[in-house]
Amino acid sequence: MDFGSNIEALTSAFPRILDGILVTLYLTVGSAFFAFLLAVGLGLAAGAKNLILRGSSRVVIEFFRGTSLLVQLFWFFYVMPLFGYRLEPIVCGILALSLNYGAYGAEVVRGAIASVPRPQWEAATALNFSYWQRLRRVIFPQAWAEMIPPLTNLLIQLLKGTALASYILLHDLTFEIEQLRRSTGDTLFAFGVGLVLYFIVGYVLTLLMNALEVRAKSRLGTGPSMREIFGLAPVIDKPEEVKT
Numbered sequence: 001m002d003f004g005s006n007i008e009a010l011t012s013a014f015p016r017i018l019d020g021i022l023v024t025l026y027l028t029v030g031s032a033f034f035a036f037l038l039a040v041g042l043g044l045a046a047g048a049k050n051l052i053l054r055g056s057s058r059v060v061i062e063f064f065r066g067t068s069l070l071v072q073l074f075w076f077f078y079v080m081p082l083f084g085y086r087l088e089p090i091v092c093g094i095l096a097l098s099l100n101y102g103a104y105g106a107e108v109v110r111g112a113i114a115s116v117p118r119p120q121w122e123a124a125t126a127l128n129f130s131y132w133q134r135l136r137r138v139i140f141p142q143a144w145a146e147m148i149p150p151l152t153n154l155l156i157q158l159l160k161g162t163a164l165a166s167y168i169l170l171h172d173l174t175f176e177i178e179q180l181r182r183s184t185g186d187t188l189f190a191f192g193v194g195l196v197l198y199f200i201v202g203y204v205l206t207l208l209m210n211a212l213e214v215r216a217k218s219r220l221g222t223g224p225s226m227r228e229i230f231g232l233a234p235v236i237d238k239p240e241e242v243k244t
Contacts, residue, residue, distance in 0.1 A: 043109025
């Protein structure tokens with residue numbers, strides 16, 4: 001097809017492509033939410049003093065990091081029905097993505113928690129905080145600011161990982177792009193459109209995560225606020241560390 005025919009085919013397919021983008025966003029946002037919860041739980045358990053808790057979390061983390069996401073998707077969608085458990089494709093996709101990327105995220109959480117200086121724990125203990133109070137009020141806010149950049153990378157990887165959902169009969173963005181390729185017969189055009197759309201979605205997610213990072217650092221007093229960045233408030237110079 002010539003360029004004009006390709007544009008006409010794209011215009012005709014655009015409503016279906018929008019539906020595919022929505023499916024991709026459902027997978028991405030849903031999986032990111034559950035993956036983060038799993039990452040926090042496993043990350044804290046992996047740094048626990050209890051040997052059984054720490055060992056169990058390591059087994060889960062290494063299993064889901066060390067096995068293929070595609071195989072996990074196939075297992076939940078094609079194998080579990082053999083045991084009498086049939087899940088909807090969207091549930092299978094979110095479940096597999098959550099477990100896989102939650103395992104990777106657990107290492108990010110564990111490393112960020114461990115990077116908080118020991119005196120911060122000791123100071124919180126001196127204030128008679130319980131373990132969960134120390135974690136919630138002192139440790140996690142500092143670790144959260146350190147987690148966001150690597151978690152942003154994982155979120156973009158998760159977005160790209162949703163493309164495998166077309167293998168379990170989900171009409172996501174990748175599926176609709178493949179339909180566009182078949183209708184136009186132009187692989188370069190169809191997958192060029194796919195690249196642009198994935199880039200736009202990924203860039204929007206990156207901007208949102210960057211905003212979270214700015215807010216987290218602003219709350220700690222280690223960076224400007226969003227109002228300062230956009231010139232809505234005067235920038236307050238942070239005092240420089242005195243060198244001895």
